[in-house]
Amino acid sequence: MTENHHARTFARASWVLLAGCVLVACAAEGAARFVLDRVSKIQRRTVDEYALARSIGTDACGRKHVLVVGNSLLEEDVRFDRLRAALADDWDARRFVIEQTFYYDWYYGLKRLFHEGARPDVVVVMLSSRQWIRSEIRGDYSAQYLMDTPDLLDAAHDLNLNATQTTNLVVANTSKFWGARAEIRNFLLGRMMPDLGGLMNSSSAVDPFDVTAAEVEAIAAGRIARLNELTDSYGARLVVLLPVLLDKKNNNAWLGMLNAAERQRVAALMPAASGSFPRHLYRDAGFHLNPKGAAQFTDMLIPELQKTLNSVLATLARNVG
Amino acid sequence: MFFDTPIYIIFLTLVVLTYWRLGWRSQNHLLLLASYVFYGWWDPRFLGLIAASTIVDFYCARAIARTDDEARRKLLLTISLVINFGFLGAFKYFNFFMDSFATALEALGFHHTPTAVLRILLPPGISFYTFQEVAYIVDVYKRRLKPADSLVDYALFISLFPHLIAGPIQRPDHLLPQVQAPRRFDSERFFNGLLLILSGLFRKAVIADNCALLADAAFSGRMGPPNLPVVLIGTYAFAWQIYGDFSGYSDIARGSAQLLGFHFMVNFRQPYLATSLQDFWRRWHISLSTWLRDYLYIPLGGSRDGERRTYRNLMLTMLLGGLWHGANWTYVVWGGIHGAGLGIERAARRVWPWASADTADAIDAAPPSFVATWAWRIVIFHLVCLAWIFFRAQSLGEAMTFLGGLRIWTWSAEYGLALRFLAVFSIPLLLLDLINERRGDEYLLETSWVPARVAIGVAMMAFVTLFAANQLNAFIYFRF
Numbered sequence: 001m002t003e004n005h006h007a008r009t010f011a012r013a014s015w016v017l018l019a020g021c022v023l024v025a026c027a028a029e030g031a032a033r034f035v036l037d038r039v040s041k042i043q044r045r046t047v048d049e050y051a052l053a054r055s056i057g058t059d060a061c062g063r064k065h066v067l068v069v070g071n072s073l074l075e076e077d078v079r080f081d082r083l084r085a086a087l088a089d090d091w092d093a094r095r096f097v098i099e100q101t102f103y104y105d106w107y108y109g110l111k112r113l114f115h116e117g118a119r120p121d122v123v124v125v126m127l128s129s130r131q132w133i134r135s136e137i138r139g140d141y142s143a144q145y146l147m148d149t150p151d152l153l154d155a156a157h158d159l160n161l162n163a164t165q166t167t168n169l170v171v172a173n174t175s176k177f178w179g180a181r182a183e184i185r186n187f188l189l190g191r192m193m194p195d196l197g198g199l200m201n202s203s204s205a206v207d208p209f210d211v212t213a214a215e216v217e218a219i220a221a222g223r224i225a226r227l228n229e230l231t232d233s234y235g236a237r238l239v240v241l242l243p244v245l246l247d248k249k250n251n252n253a254w255l256g257m258l259n260a261a262e263r264q265r266v267a268a269l270m271p272a273a274s275g276s277f278p279r280h281l282y283r284d285a286g287f288h289l290n291p292k293g294a295a296q297f298t299d300m301l302i303p304e305l306q307k308t309l310n311s312v313l314a315t316l317a318r319n320v321g
Numbered sequence: 322m323f324f325d326t327p328i329y330i331i332f333l334t335l336v337v338l339t340y341w342r343l344g345w346r347s348q349n350h351l352l353l354l355a356s357y358v359f360y361g362w363w364d365p366r367f368l369g370l371i372a373a374s375t376i377v378d379f380y381c382a383r384a385i386a387r388t389d390d391e392a393r394r395k396l397l398l399t400i401s402l403v404i405n406f407g408f409l410g411a412f413k414y415f416n417f418f419m420d421s422f423a424t425a426l427e428a429l430g431f432h433h434t435p436t437a438v439l440r441i442l443l444p445p446g447i448s449f450y451t452f453q454e455v456a457y458i459v460d461v462y463k464r465r466l467k468p469a470d471s472l473v474d475y476a477l478f479i480s481l482f483p484h485l486i487a488g489p490i491q492r493p494d495h496l497l498p499q500v501q502a503p504r505r506f507d508s509e510r511f512f513n514g515l516l517l518i519l520s521g522l523f524r525k526a527v528i529a530d531n532c533a534l535l536a537d538a539a540f541s542g543r544m545g546p547p548n549l550p551v552v553l554i555g556t557y558a559f560a561w562q563i564y565g566d567f568s569g570y571s572d573i574a575r576g577s578a579q580l581l582g583f584h585f586m587v588n589f590r591q592p593y594l595a596t597s598l599q600d601f602w603r604r605w606h607i608s609l610s611t612w613l614r615d616y617l618y619i620p621l622g623g624s625r626d627g628e629r630r631t632y633r634n635l636m637l638t639m640l641l642g643g644l645w646h647g648a649n650w651t652y653v654v655w656g657g658i659h660g661a662g663l664g665i666e667r668a669a670r671r672v673w674p675w676a677s678a679d680t681a682d683a684i685d686a687a688p689p690s691f692v693a694t695w696a697w698r699i700v701i702f703h704l705v706c707l708a709w710i711f712f713r714a715q716s717l718g719e720a721m722t723f724l725g726g727l728r729i730w731t732w733s734a735e736y737g738l739a740l741r742f743l744a745v746f747s748i749p750l751l752l753l754d755l756i757n758e759r760r761g762d763e764y765l766l767e768t769s770w771v772p773a774r775v776a777i778g779v780a781m782m783a784f785v786t787l788f789a790a791n792q793l794n795a796f797i798y799f800r801f
Contacts, residue, residue: 007507007508008508010511013512014511017516017775017778017779020778021782025782028787162363164326164328167326168326168327178327181789184787185790188788195734
């Protein structure tokens with residue numbers, strides 16, 4: 001092989017390799033855009049709920065609209081079919097769940113939903129006390145599914161992200177593949193090892209730190225005020241819904257949330273205090289309720305939510321009058 | 322800027338495309354600017370620190386070379402070393418020594434001792450570039466190296482972005498001449514660079530980040546209290562995580578350098594196939610182990626002053642090597658285990674020359690059998706794993722509690738699944754190592770048919786795309 005031929009061979013090989021890599025990246029982007037939503041159950045649910053949430057309040061159904069948002073605590077702990085049926089006479093209730101989300105996910109998520117046309121009368125946010133005060137987001141997924149492009153820099157500032165993390169958010173906001181790549185991997189691994197979900201859940205951190213009521217109140221008050229300002233600017237009322245957690249360690253954190261909500265004159269619902277449900281009503285990890293626990297929690301939530309929504313209706317009627 | 326992020330790919334592409342259109346001096350200016358942008362991307366405040374230590378060392382080295390007055394040369398060397406290690410000590414070890422001092426006073430009965438309140442941010446890569454600066458100044462002092470004439474060249478040698486944050490620690494006599502001479506575009510080197518980057522991404526994003534999920538779960542207690550299966554899963558997972566992570570980083574660093582026409586030394590050579598601890602250190606983090614050998618172990622006397630001193634020097638080198646990794650007693654114990662292991666191995670070889678499969682005499686007498694080789698590999702792997710427990714744990718107490726789990730046997734179906742998961746993500750790396758070991762290649766399948774290498778590169782890209790574990794997950798060695 002002459003030196004020239006040798007150089008040409010490797011130059012050609014480099015081009016083919018680069019082209020192959022670009023092709024793989026394009027195929028991944030295409031799959032994320034056109035295939036993932038169809039084949040992944042969780043993704044399909046998310047996309048469907050997102051579409052419903054985006055269109056809430058835009059149709060003339062003669063009822064008021066309540067949008068309930070949250071993470072897996074909402075998905076697992078509330079029997080939403082029951083809740084929706086119980087409220088159906090006066091309220092069109094819709095749910096939007098994205099797992100592993102925190103306060104900032106929903107601050108920016110709701111901002112985007114409002115910006116895209118959602119007009120609920122009431123927004124219920126269900127997060128644990130610690131999820132309210134942690135300065136985190138789900139990551140790239142949030143950038144793709146919950147954040148508006150113009151909000152990315154504000155989000156990066158709120159989350160104290162460095163330049164690398166910020167540019168990652170920008171890429172995730174632009175590329176569906178980059179935003180959903182963890183889901184793609186989980187989906188594929190789930191196919192290869194069907195029981196992997198349980199193992200991965202135990203492998204992911206669940207609120208590892210302790211907080212006091214005072215710490216919660218100090219941080220949550222400002223966050224509730226900010227979210228309330230956002231919902232208010234679109235004519236919606238904010239309601240804070242606290243889940244019933246098993247851990248006794250942090251079982252007065254809810255007090256901080258109730259105080260913070262009261263300070264901001266925002267309705268806060270706590271159908272059951274954390275630590276009040278027995279262990280057998282929870283799943284293995286002790287974080288989410290099992291179906292029996294969820295049924296009990298939902299039964300306790302329905303009258304409280306109805307009461308709160310009725311008072312909202314009364315206020316709205318007064319305002320109209 | 323992390324190597325496994327889109328911003329780095331964009332940055333590297335722009336640099337490479339511009340670089341090869343420029344003349345040699347302009348290339349150096351561009352690379353210096355790019356390296357400072359790369360470094361400042363974390364926190365621009367740290368640019369002043371690296372610039373200051375670069376300028377001090379550049380002028381100290383020139384002053385050392387200009388004079389024959391031994392006292393003055395020594396003084397200049399001392400000034401440079403004090404400044405370099407002073408920065409490292411202040412930024413990396415200040416809190417560690419203050420906290421340890423306070424703990425010691427507490428233990429002696431002096432309560433309510435004032436503890437340090439100064440919490441200092443650790444500048445990325447400070448351990449790496451400090452060692453590179455020290456190597457340069459020592460080499461100039463020992464007249465092994467001519468000092469750089471140009472500040473730009475020297476600054477580029479220190480800050481060239483592929484090695485800046487986590488090595489491989491480049492020797493002045495290897496990298497500086499490359500900086501000082503024009504680079505020629507070599508398509509084979511470029512191709513190998515691309516493959517190295519893909520191989521590094523595969524090691525980091527697919528192997529290391531997936532193994533990290535298990536290691537983190539086991540060490541944090543999320544897999545339940547430590548017991549035999551949890552300890553084994555956690556330790557094996559961490560062993561593959563750190564290997565995939567750091568060798569992945571090194572591959573991307575070497576690959577990026579090759580796209581720019583530079584050659585970096587190999588940093589890992591199938592370390593888990595080592596048949597003795599000495600062999601392990603010839604294969605693991607080679608740029609650090611050779612640095613420690615040349616600038617610490619040999620200046621301490623090496624093996625020249627009798628057996629006792631040799632053991633002392635081995636132990637001191639490994640303890641300081643451990644401390645280099647981080648300001649925590651866990652790293653000191655990690656170094657201590659390796660130091661003790663190397664000492665015992667040395668002593669054993671004197672008594673039983675056949676005691677290790679890689680003993681030169683033993684190999685000459687009779688090549689080790691397949692079974693003996695693998696038996697030693699397994700033993701050494703587990704010794705290394707034992708030390709990894711201390712390396713991974715947050716404190717000595719946590720490490721001992723974790724190790725205590727070895728006495729407890731319980732089983733759950735989850736452990737079986739975790740082992741399968743670990744196998745899926747560690748066996749590919751083991752297979753790659755076995756292939757490389759057998760062929761003795763510097764690059765992946767170096768002597769294979771070129772189209773096959775292209776196909777493997779594209780396959781790696783596909784694996785990285787589909788199985789990259791997580792969100793932004795910093796390389797472990799960025800902390801050091």
